[in-house]
Amino acid sequence: MPEPETRSGKYMYCIIRGAAPRQFTTLGVGERGDPVYTVQFMNLAAAVSDSPLIEYESSRRNMMAHTLVQEEIMREFTMLPVRFGTVAPSAQAIEEQVLQRRFGELTGLLNEMEGRMELGLKAFWYEAIVFNEIVAENPLIRRLRDSLMGRRSEETYYDRIQLGEMVEAALGQKRDEDAEQILARLRPLVHQTRTNKVITDRMVLNAAFLVDQSRGAEFDQAIQDLDAQLGQRLMFKYVGPVPPYNFVNIVVHWDT
Numbered sequence: 001m002p003e004p005e006t007r008s009g010k011y012m013y014c015i016i017r018g019a020a021p022r023q024f025t026t027l028g029v030g031e032r033g034d035p036v037y038t039v040q041f042m043n044l045a046a047a048v049s050d051s052p053l054i055e056y057e058s059s060r061r062n063m064m065a066h067t068l069v070q071e072e073i074m075r076e077f078t079m080l081p082v083r084f085g086t087v088a089p090s091a092q093a094i095e096e097q098v099l100q101r102r103f104g105e106l107t108g109l110l111n112e113m114e115g116r117m118e119l120g121l122k123a124f125w126y127e128a129i130v131f132n133e134i135v136a137e138n139p140l141i142r143r144l145r146d147s148l149m150g151r152r153s154e155e156t157y158y159d160r161i162q163l164g165e166m167v168e169a170a171l172g173q174k175r176d177e178d179a180e181q182i183l184a185r186l187r188p189l190v191h192q193t194r195t196n197k198v199i200t201d202r203m204v205l206n207a208a209f210l211v212d213q214s215r216g217a218e219f220d221q222a223i224q225d226l227d228a229q230l231g232q233r234l235m236f237k238y239v240g241p242v243p244p245y246n247f248v249n250i251v252v253h254w255d256t
Helices: 060-074 091-100 103-113 127-137 139-148 157-189 213-230
Strands: 008-017 036-041 044-052 079-081 116-125 192-195 203-212 234-242
Touching (some): 008 103, 044 060, 044 091, 203 213
Antiparallel strands (some): 008 079
16 A cells, blocks of 8 residues: 655744745755745745654754754844744644734744844863862862872772762852853843853853844954953853844644
8 A cells, every 4th residue: 555645834944024935045954955935924924844744853964954044044134943843734824823823922022133143152161270279279178188198999988978079069159150250241241141051060151142233243352351361261162143042932833
């Protein structure tokens, strides 16, 4: 028996302003790499590509294709990113259930994002340097560490646990202090800040900033100044502009 035909839908990338139909250069998510074009309602548009009605795997290839489409569009338009893997049952569903039904909400969000960009900053300690700082700044940690030298691990088991707990607490306090020093320098330059969870022991800060494009050069300079001031003990990873997922992420639930 022939396999049943998979129903066709529309894969969504983002919402933009635009009353005239558009087609973009970057090909869409999926093995076929279909063209990306717009579905309109009044002066709102959704960037979409043809897609089977399937659940997309969060693979590097799929995620990269999704992001590359958004990055092309954001070079020309203010855009609201749609969550990865969003597939509409039809163009009509997008018009009626997203663009028309949420017209006021989407217009307000586009106004909020107008002339702004998301920039990301991660800061990491150089591990040996920060540990030496903690030992130098904490006499109790230093004495306990020194007392363990030359002794067998089995006889110092509980002391080593205590030392680990003390170091962890000191690292937490130092992380808060260093992160606040960075944020205090950047907050006056940005419209909005989002701090995300740190994901490694060496990570001090994992933050996103919504920055007015007119202040982009000033923000860049502030990052360079921080690197000059703190670069001996901190490594900075600065990225952007990127799709503003930390400040708006359109999620759609389709009518059944």
